[in-house]
Amino acid sequence: MFTICRNVFLRGRERRQRHDEIVTETVGQDGPGPNPVNPVWVSVLGVDPEGDFFESIVDEHIMQAIDDLPEEYRMAVVLSDLEGLPYADIAELMEVPVGTVKSRLFWGRMQLQNVLYDYAVEMGYIAARTETDE
């Protein structure tokens, strides 16, 4: 039992590391840039490309994942996706330019999607990519 848990943990960690590498490679450090690619979009190809797995994730886990985001991303995501505020209002509240709001939303949502994707794989809501896919 311990081995199974440990393997699940390690697989999750490897996946996260791989995602982090891909995010860095494709998006760059300074923002989404002209061709933003969400690594979850790639991971779900051929498995659940339309992201139906999000429906299976319990509310409590989603809220916890939002709470675990770095503060600047968390506030942007909460104000936009939970409170429904437009970019300009979020920019005013956070005292940053609209471009910064968009960048924080991009990174925050990407991080959140990665966390929820890993969780969905571990819970069996979605099949993980196998080595033969690569």
Add this chain to the structure above:
Amino acid sequence: MSFLDKLKFLFTGAAHDVGASPSAMIPCEEALSVVDDFLEGELPGVSHEQVKAHFDACQRCYPHLHLEEAFRDAIRRAGTGQRAPVGLKLKLMELLAEADA
């Protein structure tokens, strides 16, 4: 197909299985780069109809739009069905109070 090949696949080639005339269709790359703004209703420099037409017609891009919608739906559902974690709620109240001051 490797993971990175799949990544390249997402951004190569013209709109996939597109029925409309190519001249009226924005490229896949452009459509995918404005997914967030499209869902936000705050598109810069391209019309909502143009972007919508692309996603309606392009089988390659449509799943990505659907995934982003499913993600936002899940967040909204969680937000209405679940009390926000205390830390998050406090921080939000603090921010709103600062903005009012």
